[in-house]
Amino acid sequence: MSVYLIQHITNNKTIIDLAITFYTKLKKTYNKKCINCWVDYKKNSVFYLIKAVDKEFIKQLYRNTSQIAPYKISLVNSHLVYELLKSKQQVKNLQLKSVNNTKKHLIALVTQTLNEKLYRNKFNQADFFEAFLYKKTIIQNLIHSYDGIQVNIKEEGFVALFTSSKKALDCSISIQNKLNKKGSKISSKLLLYSYFDSDKDKMTSDKISNLVNSLHFLNPKKQLIFSSSIQNLYNNNYTNINLTNNIKWLYPEEEAFLFSLIDVLSKNYHNSKFNIPSICKLMMMCKTKLYRNCKITTGKSINQILKEFRLLKSLNSLAQNTTNINQTSIDMGFSSSSYFSNCFKKQFGISPNQLLKQQLNFIY
The missing domain is CATH 3.30.70.1230 (Nucleotide cyclase, GGDEF domain)
Known part of the structure; x- marks a missing residue:
């Protein structure tokens, strides 16, 4: 049986929790096959060693149970395994997790x-x-x-x-x-x-x-x-x-996924070119897995979530009277002000223009 190095590299720290959670599950099921796991928070990376018959076996594990996909799966020799185990790059071993109790x-x-x-x-x-x-x-x-x-x-x-x-x-x-x-x-x-x-x-x-x-x-x-x-x-x-x-x-997987998704949306929603493929790339997930995770965690599709996130941000912006409707639609990443107004009214039951007019009559 060969040893493989599994790598997860991400620009989002909450994805690390998903990788650690997945490794923990593997450790419970395949205790002797999982050799070790390392986490580097500075580089936002997780990697671990696992014994398997081939790469397909590992890919199937992810397809069956995980919300994420590995960045890379590499076959390693015994010498590299030894070097990894003694390496000073072992930033945080899961077995030392008890330190957090203090x-x-x-x-x-x-x-x-x-x-x-x-x-x-x-x-x-x-x-x-x-x-x-x-x-x-x-x-x-x-x-x-x-x-x-x-x-x-x-x-x-x-x-x-x-x-x-x-x-x-x-x-x-x-x-x-x-x-x-x-x-x-x-x-x-x-x-x-x-x-x-x-x-x-x-x-x-x-x-x-x-x-x-x-x-x-x-x-x-x-x-x-x-x-x-x-x-x-x-x-x-x-x-x-x-x-x-x-x-x-x-659940830990739901929590990590949701907070990671919200973080990605918060940083990119204003970009009109930001779309579902962009989210997949940033979260290192295929479209199928992203859609499935969204449905399981929220009951909504990723398209609904992205649109509603932008609308919520626009609601806050309009309520503060910081911008006009045209500028708000641009700032929120909508392709046109008319499309934005239609989506807004469908979501909230009132048009942006009506909201702004009613706010003028509302005494704080």
Whole structure:
């Protein structure tokens, strides 16, 4: 049986998580055949050694279970295997993952009121302020009562940090219970996301923005979205949970794929030449696998996601009165202003021109 070197090279760090997750699965199934795995975060690369009868066997493993494809599969001799195993290029071995346990976990609670700016068109001004003020008050008070620290306030939502996973989860469940009991006219989603309190993993504005954006593309019937890392932290401490039907647990593969996709869209949506083949190239996936992953994770096609992402960005831009409709359509990557207006009205039930006119009459 031969030894092969599998390489994953990407310009997106979240793709690394997918490669590591895939290797971990292989390790469980083919323990003795998987020799070692290395991760280089600086070069955004992952590579590992595996014993196999031929390349086709490895390709079939990816086709059957993985959301990604390897950059390269190379046959290596025993001398190179030895050099790799002793090499100082071994930046981070998965077996040393336990070192992370010494780091301090922080839990980010992110909420977003879906299409909140459009509610101004559904309710009169008094009703809107009553609904929005109620939601804002409930969330702020509960965050404070569960020892959370509010770090960001936007009209689109709230962001708070917790040092206790149980308090973060209790807070998110309490928020939804309060809002649902009151019958709030402005529905919300909540996402809990865990990360390590280190310089590398600090919650940046870009990461917060991506987390907020990801909420739009997840199951609309689920109000509570919990990341896989939350589940791992929480299972041992909190088993009496009766909101199963209202909770979406993100599997590691789904989470890594979704956040990677949102990151790619965030950096490229404004380019009118940015399309599905561009996404495939940046995410190192074939079109079939990209479509399948989008459907599994969001229930939507990649075409829908790209269009809706651009429309969401245009909604924020128009709501801030920063540009006119023609300029907005260009900035959002649409081929023409007429096509943009048609898509906007179909998505939100109101034309961009009507939205701008109504905003002029809305007193903040």
